Amino acid sequence: xxxxxxxxxxxxxxxxxxxxxxxxxxxxxxxxxxxxxxxxxxxxxxxxxxxxxxxxxxxxxxxxxxxxxxxxxxxxxxxxxxxxxxxxxxxxxxxxxxxxxxxxxxxxxxxxxxxxxxxxxxxxxxxxxxxxxxxxxxxxxxxxxxxxxxxxxxxxxxxxxxxxxxxxxxxxxxxxxxxxxxxxxxxxxxxxxxxxxxxxxxxxxxxxxxxxxxxxxxxxxxxxxxxxxxxxxxxxxxxxxxxxxxxxxxxxxxxxxxxxxxxxxxxxxxxxxxxxxxxxxxxxxxxxxxxxxxxxxxxxxxxxxxxx
Numbered sequence: 001x002x003x004x005x006x007x008x009x010x011x012x013x014x015x016x017x018x019x020x021x022x023x024x025x026x027x028x029x030x031x032x033x034x035x036x037x038x039x040x041x042x043x044x045x046x047x048x049x050x051x052x053x054x055x056x057x058x059x060x061x062x063x064x065x066x067x068x069x070x071x072x073x074x075x076x077x078x079x080x081x082x083x084x085x086x087x088x089x090x091x092x093x094x095x096x097x098x099x100x101x102x103x104x105x106x107x108x109x110x111x112x113x114x115x116x117x118x119x120x121x122x123x124x125x126x127x128x129x130x131x132x133x134x135x136x137x138x139x140x141x142x143x144x145x146x147x148x149x150x151x152x153x154x155x156x157x158x159x160x161x162x163x164x165x166x167x168x169x170x171x172x173x174x175x176x177x178x179x180x181x182x183x184x185x186x187x188x189x190x191x192x193x194x195x196x197x198x199x200x201x202x203x204x205x206x207x208x209x210x211x212x213x214x215x216x217x218x219x220x221x222x223x224x225x226x227x228x229x230x231x232x233x234x235x236x237x238x239x240x241x242x243x244x245x246x247x248x249x250x251x252x253x254x255x256x257x258x259x260x261x262x263x264x265x266x267x268x269x270x271x272x273x274x275x276x277x278x279x280x281x282x283x284x285x286x287x288x289x290x291x292x293x294x295x296x297x298x299x300x301x302x303x304x305x306x307x308x
Contacts, residue, residue, distance in 0.1 A: 019201035022187060027119045027206050029110030030083055036112035039087045042067060045094040054106070054135055056127035063113035064106035064132060066139065067097035073142040074293040075102040077132050079153030081174075081269060083119065085112055089150065092272055095280040096148075100293055102140055106132050121179050122155040123212045129160040133167070144168055144291045148283065150269045151175070151242060155219050158250075162225035169290035170226070171283050173234040174269045176242045177249040179217035185243070220253055227256040232286045236266030236274075259286070 042049040042065050052064040065086065076096050078089050086107045093105045108125050109117035117124075129147075136143045146169040149157035154175035161167040176182040183202070184195030203214040231254055235247040244262060251260045261282065263271040272279045287293065 015197065016201065018191070018193075019198045020205065022183070022198050023202040023205040026082075026121070026183065026202065027209070029116060029119060032112065032116075036085075039085065039112075040090055041065070041087065042090065042094065045090065045097075047094055047097055052104075052135065054128075054131045056109070056131050058124070058127055060109045060115045060117055060127070062107050062109060062111075062115065062128055062131075064104055064135070065093075066135075067093060067101075067103040067105070069097065069100055069102045072100055072102060072293070073140060073144045074100065074146075074287070074291040075104065075136050075140055075143045076146050076148055076287055076291075077129065077136065078103060078105045079125075079129060079147065079149040079156045080105075080108070081151035081153050082121070083111070084150070084153075091276070092148070092280065092283070095276075096284055096287070099280075099284040099288070101284075101287065101291075102136070102143075104132050104136055118206070118210050120206070120210055120212045121152055121217045122159050123216045124210065125152070125156045126160045126163075129156050130164070133160070133164055137166075146170065146287045146291050148287075149173065149175070155179075155217065158219040158222060158226070159217070161229070162222035167229065169230050169232075169287060171232045171234065171286060172247070172250070173271060174236065174239060174242050175219060175233070175247060175250060177218075177220045177246040180214050182242060182246070183214070186241070189240075220250060223250065223254050226254070230257040230286075230290050231259070232283075233258065233260040234271050234279075234283075235260075235262055236268060236270045237262050237264040238266060239268045239270075241268035 048068045050066050055061050078093050080089050086105045093103045097103045107113045145167050147157040148171045150173045154172040183199045187195035187198050233247045233251050235244045263274050266274045
């Protein structure tokens with residue numbers, strides 16, 4: 001019996017340790033580094049921009065860059081991925097700015113340039129998006145707002161737009177359809193163990209720390225609130241982090257106008273890097289159609305075979 005008890009205790013300790021490791025990887029921000037201050041900014045792109053400091057409804061301070069297009073109401077807000085920094089999206093932000101859009105690129109809580117706070121995969125990060133939308137409406141006359149999100153940022157965009165009817169169009173690059181499902185899939189893939197028990201305990205840890213539930217992060221449950229706004233799903237066909245089936249589930253379930261572009265061979269959020277010019281043309285063209293910006297003189301003709 002002593003050996004059985006020891007084995008049981010060992011398995012329990014291992015279970016808790018692995019669940020805590022999952023919790024840390026998913027919900028705890030990386031430690032600050034001195035290199036965080038040595039980053040690219042819109043300055044490197046010779047953009048007309050301003051550095052903005054904003055505060056969420058729950059008191060979290062965070063930073064943003066506003067790429068300015070005086071006289072243009074068309075505005076794209078860019079939301080980055082899990083544990084990503086805003087400079088990671090400078091390429092697409094600068095490209096859309098050159099097409100004639102105002103662009104706002106911002107940091108999440110817990111990221112460099114923001115107050116340290118737990119990551120919640122969009123549940124609380126929606127508050128940052130809401131603060132950015134409020135800033136855009138105040139700063140840009142008659143703002144016509146579209147959202148561009150990557151991975152977790154695509155989920156932030158979906159959840160945020162569900163409560164913001166003024167958002168007019170969304171581009172969603174590599175979203176997941178349900179957080180619990182995604183975490184279980186990744187635990188199974190990496191450990192070959194059943195994912196549900198570990199995700200359950202990690203969820204308890206998240207709830208104790210933030211009062212947020214993993215079940216609160218389910219984009220498929222808010223799709224009805226987005227109708228009839230247009231959605232454009234983009235996903236890499238070789239995505240091993242968030243399998244392409246997640247975008248297909250959302251696309252199939254949505255009853256409003258929608259498009260989907262699967263980039264064969266591209267990894268997670270890799271569509272932009274697979275063909276930067278084509279990616280910019282497709283995203284800019286989508287926003288131009290739905291936000292009312294005439295960029296016909298700046299867009300090249302996209303051949304049908306390019307977008308399969």
